[in-house]
Amino acid sequence: MDGDSPTFGRRAVMTGLGAGAAALAAPRVAAQARATRRRRYALVGCGSRSRMFETAIWGPHRGEAELVAICDTNPGRLALAQRRAAEAGAPSPRPYLAAEFDTMLRDRRPDALIVCPPDNVHDDYVVRALDAGLDVITEKPMTTEAGKAQRILDAVRRSGRHIRVTFNYRYSPFRTQVKELLMAGEIGDVLSVDFQWLLNTVHGADYFRRWHSDKSISGGLMVHKATHHFDLVNWWLSDVPESVIATGKKEYYIPAMARRMGLSGPHQRCRTCPEKAACSFFFDLEEDAALRALYLENERYDGYHRDQCVWRESIDIEDTMNVVVGYQGGATLSYSLNAFNAWEGYRIAFNGTKGRLEHGAVEPALVAGASREQDREIVHTRIIPLRGAAREIEPRMGEGAHGGGDAVMLADLFDPDAPADPLLRAADERAGAASILVGVAANQCFRTGQPVRIADLVTGLERPDYPAMPTRQDRIPMPLRTDQV
Numbered sequence: 490m491d492g493d494s495p496t497f498g499r500r501a502v503m504t505g506l507g508a509g510a511a512a513l514a515a516p517r518v519a520a521q522a523r524a525t526r527r528r529r530y531a532l533v534g535c536g537s538r539s540r541m542f543e544t545a546i547w548g549p550h551r552g553e554a555e556l557v558a559i560c561d562t563n564p565g566r567l568a569l570a571q572r573r574a575a576e577a578g579a580p581s582p583r584p585y586l587a588a589e590f591d592t593m594l595r596d597r598r599p600d601a602l603i604v605c606p607p608d609n610v611h612d613d614y615v616v617r618a619l620d621a622g623l624d625v626i627t628e629k630p631m632t633t634e635a636g637k638a639q640r641i642l643d644a645v646r647r648s649g650r651h652i653r654v655t656f657n658y659r660y661s662p663f664r665t666q667v668k669e670l671l672m673a674g675e676i677g678d679v680l681s682v683d684f685q686w687l688l689n690t691v692h693g694a695d696y697f698r699r700w701h702s703d704k705s706i707s708g709g710l711m712v713h714k715a716t717h718h719f720d721l722v723n724w725w726l727s728d729v730p731e732s733v734i735a736t737g738k739k740e741y742y743i744p745a746m747a748r749r750m751g752l753s754g755p756h757q758r759c760r761t762c763p764e765k766a767a768c769s770f771f772f773d774l775e776e777d778a779a780l781r782a783l784y785l786e787n788e789r790y791d792g793y794h795r796d797q798c799v800w801r802e803s804i805d806i807e808d809t810m811n812v813v814v815g816y817q818g819g820a821t822l823s824y825s826l827n828a829f830n831a832w833e834g835y836r837i838a839f840n841g842t843k844g845r846l847e848h849g850a851v852e853p854a855l856v857a858g859a860s861r862e863q864d865r866e867i868v869h870t871r872i873i874p875l876r877g878a879a880r881e882i883e884p885r886m887g888e889g890a891h892g893g894g895d896a897v898m899l900a901d902l903f904d905p906d907a908p909a910d911p912l913l914r915a916a917d918e919r920a921g922a923a924s925i926l927v928g929v930a931a932n933q934c935f936r937t938g939q940p941v942r943i944a945d946l947v948t949g950l951e952r953p954d955y956p957a958m959p960t961r962q963d964r965i966p967m968p969l970r971t972d973q974v
């Protein structure tokens with residue numbers, strides 16, 4: 490590590506993994522460091538998601554952050570990232586192949602590593618970076634298995650370094666607003682939650698084409714996708730999961746479904762498919778300039794096909810999942826995730842001692858990595874007292890990807906002057922683990938049919954920092970008499 494590298498405490502990392510965050514602990518020293526030196530980042534995994542971090546570092550946060558190195562298994566995508574830097578007028582990050590990762594850390598001396606390769610290798614990079622004395626920003630899911638989560642928890646303890654897990658959904662203004670309503674006690678304390686997440690046959694189907702369709706890489710949708718949703722509920726409730734029971738199956742993205750639709754059967758990939766014209770799930774990698782540059786033109790280096798047939802026999806992730814989670818504080822969550830639905834988005838209802846909060850969003854059906862701009866969500870939020878008239882809440886809307894969450898989160902990550910956040914949206918390894926372990930437990934339950942206790946999956950997992958919420962002990966008003974409603 491650099492001799493002048495600032496040191497970051499847990500609080501600092503939670504509010505802005507940057508030099509300014511350290512200012513909370515030692516204002517004068519950090520302010521001087523900030524004036525003289527930008528924070529140095531290395532990034533591993535130069536695919537679709539990495540562009541969000543690049544754009545932030547080369548754009549609004551160039552004054553406080555610099556990307557000094559990039560690392561990937563695919564030399565073509567390293568070269569592409571360098572071309573993007575040139576287009577952005579940014580200094581070229583030095584490229585390293587994955588086998589040169591440790592050399593990269595030694596040569597370039599970054600302060601922090603940004604981790605965005607496929608999910609199953611996150612733990613390896615996170616642990617190596619922590620042990621080399623770096624802080625880490627990792628994409629969700631933090632990792633895919635309980636043993637890997639344990640490695641990360643142990644490495645944090647051993648190294649004294651810090652992790653931010655980029656749960657961007659917490660930062661979407663309309664989801665932040667839901668947290669504020671719950672914290673304000675609008676519906677009292679929450680006893681149960683009903684939550685449905687729907688993926689449609691555009692974005693939802695896309696998971697079945699990519700590496701995500703291999704459970705050993707993504708952990709399946711229970712980990713890869715639902716980590717966002719379980720984290721939201723954990724954070725919305727300010728509570729941690731205790732027990733999980735679940736069922737999961739795949740009945741739509743199967744060879745028999747292709748045949749029911751009149752196809753002769755699944756094939757390997759869209760590009761070479763003999764039934765392109767007949768299949769409305771045909772995905773054209775050549776048509777979109779961004780997809781072509783990112784994946785098609787780099788196939789020759791690693792043989793990765795981003796347009797695999799969604800009807801393939803070998804897909805081992807589920808498309809229909811139902812989960813019941815018991816929380817330490819007593820609340821219960823009933824959750825479902827379905828990947829072949831008529832629309833994309835979610836509905837959630839919090840059932841509280843004073844009433845019910847209903848919230849939901851219809852999301853734009855994106856294809857990950859494509860050039861097309863994202864449309865806006867259609868959001869609703871309403872509060873219904875136990876007895877009395879429902880109240881519609883004007884949703885707080887943001888601009889840009891993930892309901893406006895990405896931009897707000899990036900400011901919190903990189904801005905040295907990010908204000909302290911009363912909602913504690915910055916997530917660390919404890920929240921990263923608390924969310925993936927629900928998915929890991931659900932996967933275990935799919936196999937065994939037996940309930941799983943989260944405490945049996947890892948040791949030494951501490952409760953994340955969450956804001957205070959209404960409690961089971963608070964006084965609550967007697968509901969209106971029925972003749973007053």
Ligand SMILES: NC(=O)c1ccc[n+]([C@@H]2O[C@H](COP(=O)([O-])OP(=O)(O)OC[C@H]3O[C@@H](n4cnc5c(N)ncnc54)[C@H](O)[C@@H]3O)[C@@H](O)[C@H]2O)c1
Pocket residue numbers: 533534535536537538539560561562563566587605606607608610628629630655657713857858891
């Ligand atoms: N927070 C969000 O909303 C969000 C959205 C999209 C993706 N993600 C996460 O970002 C990560 C990357 O997803 P993506 O969509 O960019 O995938 P991608 O396939 O577009 O890119 C992955 C990149 O990692 C590289 N890679 C593969 N194996 C590697 C290894 N062993 N070492 C180093 N590099 C390796 C690939 O060559 C590729 O460049 C995933 O963890 C995903 O879950 C998060």
